[in-house]
Amino acid sequence: MSRPKRMVNRASRRAPIIESPSMSVVTRFAPSPTGFLHIGGARTALFNWLYARHHGGRFMLRIEDTDAKRSTREAVDAILDGLRWLELDWDGEVYYQSRRHARHIEAAQALLAAGKAYRCYCSPEELAQMRQTAKREGRSIRYDGRWRDRDPADAPANVDPVIRLKAPLDGETVIDDLVQGPVRVANSQLDDMILLRSDGTPTYMHSVVVDDHDMGVTHVIRGDDHLTNAARQTRLFEALGWKAPRFAHIPLIHGADGQKLSKRHGALGVDAYRSLGYLPEALRNYLLRLGWSHGDDEVIDTAQAVAWFDLDAVGKSAARFDFAKLDSLNSHYLREMAPEALVALVLPRLDDQSAVVRERLLQGIASLTQRIKTVDELVENSKFYSAGPAFPLTIPKAAKQLEGDGLVVLAELAERLSGLGQWNEESLEEAAKAHAQAREIGLGKIAQPLRAALTGSNASPGIFEVMRILGRNETLARLAAVPGIER
């Protein structure tokens, strides 16, 4: 596989990833269990997985369930299921952030003891008012630090305080983002974030930092809606005296309306893609190309993706989700599957799962697969191999074939077929053509009624293939079952 010349240039241009060989990569996917694994999360997981696999590092999974009120076991299961279906295997045990509360609290207390954090006695109402005022006056909306240097003796008696980080007021925080490049944020824009809530539980912002450090995460790859969080978190890392990981904020996936795709806004869970009939490899390929590229390559299987993937080829602008392209990739991977694998997908969803049907499918599935985009369509189009069409036909165009002349032609053909010596595609086509010639009509005038009678549809694989696979008995039986034909 030769790399295009330009790819080399591109790589050498941004190339900020100069790690010592001994430094092994650790990435993590850290979803919050408040719903299914949606498509954006799936891509974030994929990129983290690919980056770790490409660099021979570790890919960890951490469930961010610090919000006990909103986290559910069902959501955790849905996320795990989704990742398994996508075949994104994680290393080691699943981390549950909630189980590490003690550690998070300890870190916050240490900051407090070191004078790098402080107690804030503002009530939620007070904060809401602060925000409102700031908004009205056109200032940025953030906590004003009123308890930052206030005498603890002023503390109201029966108010449980939150613990806030005492972050630097001046200067700026620079994130040297692996995707976005250097991003500078004035420290004056960032307020003193809450580490521990008034009930003593740690916030997400704090837990993330402690966990990423403790887990040895080297690269945080996540949606760019976290970009400003990276600045906040960097300051916490500094306060704790830890080295911050490298950040890579990948652009978000937008819906057809150009807005961020989220659980509350149009995003489907990966389970929906599964039940819609998409293959995990197709979804991975599609998601990979949303924001990442390797020259003009489009069809990239997972092994190739692992070999090629790196952060320097991740684009910076948001992408819209496009089902049409997913469809085309899905049909590509479907067509590459072995008949046995395809049948294993289809047969369980058919009414008749007998050996006879299985054998028909084995023979007919390849050409069936040429005509569909999803597994669902494949199942739908395979049904005629399982059961004969019911009459009258539900498809008007097909039903029309079984009227008048069509019916006459079929009756005559049935006669001819019953006496046919060889039953293969060549002999069948020969017989049909001979009949067409005898009646001085086009082959289509015979093939279409045949198709309707045999498959119940006006579109199907080649009709002689269908007849061959169905066999003489079944073919004749189906013809005989057509209302208006007696034999």
Next chain:
RNA sequence: GUCCCCAUCGUCUAGUGGCCUAGGACGCUGGCCUCUCACGCCGGAAACGGGGGUUCGACUCCCCCUGGGGACGCCA
């Protein structure tokens, strides 16, 4: 409102100062093939948001504008 990010065909993208008459893919579309629908093959329409610079030369570098997105929670 404040801050941050982004900007090439309808969509995903290639492009890193001359290789660009801007390439590929999906979709759309004309044709061929043909028993239907597909597949396949051949062809077509389709984009650098605008304005200033820099330069011998800008899709490419800089600035402004415009447009889009994101963040501003005791959510994650």
